[in-house]
Amino acid sequence: MITLYDMPASGNSYKVRLAAAHLGVPLKRVTMSARDGSTRQAAFLAKNPIGKLPTVELEDGRFLAESNAIMLYLAEGGPLVPADRYERAKVYEWLFFEQYSHEPALAVRRALFIYEERAHLATPERLAQLLEAGNRALDVMEARLVGADWLGGNAFSVADIALYAYTHTAEEGGYDLASFPGVRRWLARVAALPGHIGLMD
Ligand SMILES: N[C@@H](CCC(=O)N[C@@H](CS)C(=O)NCC(=O)O)C(=O)O
Secondary structure, three states: OEEEEEOOOOHHHHHHHHHHHHHOOOEEEEEOOOOOOHHHOHHHHOOOOOOOOOEEEOOOOOEEEOHHHHHHHHHOOOOOOOOOHHHHHHHHHHHHHHHHHHHHHHHHHHHHHHOHHHHHHOOHHHHHHHHHHHHHHHHHHHHHHOOOOOOOOOOOOHHHHHHHHHHOOHHHHOOOHHHOHHHHHHHHHHHOOOOOOOOOO
C-alpha cells in the first residue's frame, strides 16, 4: 500500500487524500505536522529533500513529493486525467496556475489566520497583498466556472481537486466568495460527487 506522510489540516495533503478517495486507492496515513519542525529533520529530508508535506512512499520504497505530481501519479490513465491531449494540457495549466497564482495567496493567508505561530507575519500590508492576489486568482476561476461545470475540460479532473483544496477554505483566509457565484456553484458540485471526502474526514 502507498504511504502518505500527511498533515490533516493542510489542503495540499487533502488533495492527495481526495484524489485517492475518488480513485479507490487505499493509503496508509502517517500523520505529521509542518508546525513542529519534523519536516526539517534529517529523517524526513531523506524521504523528501524539499521538506514538505504531502510526501508519499510507493510500494517499492521510492518517494514522491509535490501534491499535484502525486495526484497525477495516482490518477494516470484513469478518469481524473483527460485522454485528449489538449484537454489534458488544460488540466496541467490549472495545476500550474494553482501552484503559482492561487495557493501562494489563499493557502498562505489562511495559514496566517489559523496557525498562531504565524500571526506575527500577518501585517496589514501582507494581508492586503494576499487578499488582492487571491481575489485575482478567484476572478480567473470565476471567468471559467460561470459558464462551465469543471475547470479543465468536460469532466471532473485532478484540476478540480487541486483548486478545490484551498478554495473551499477561502473564507478561513478572510476571502468573501459572495461575488464569485460560479465558484460557489462549482464548490457545491465537487462536494456533492459520490466518493467525496471532507478535509478532516
Ligand atoms: N508545493 C507543495 C507545497 C507543500 C507545502 O507547502 N506543504 C506545507 C504544509 S501545507 C509544508 O509541509 N511545510 C513544511 C515546511 O515548510 O517546513 C505541494 O503542493 O505539495
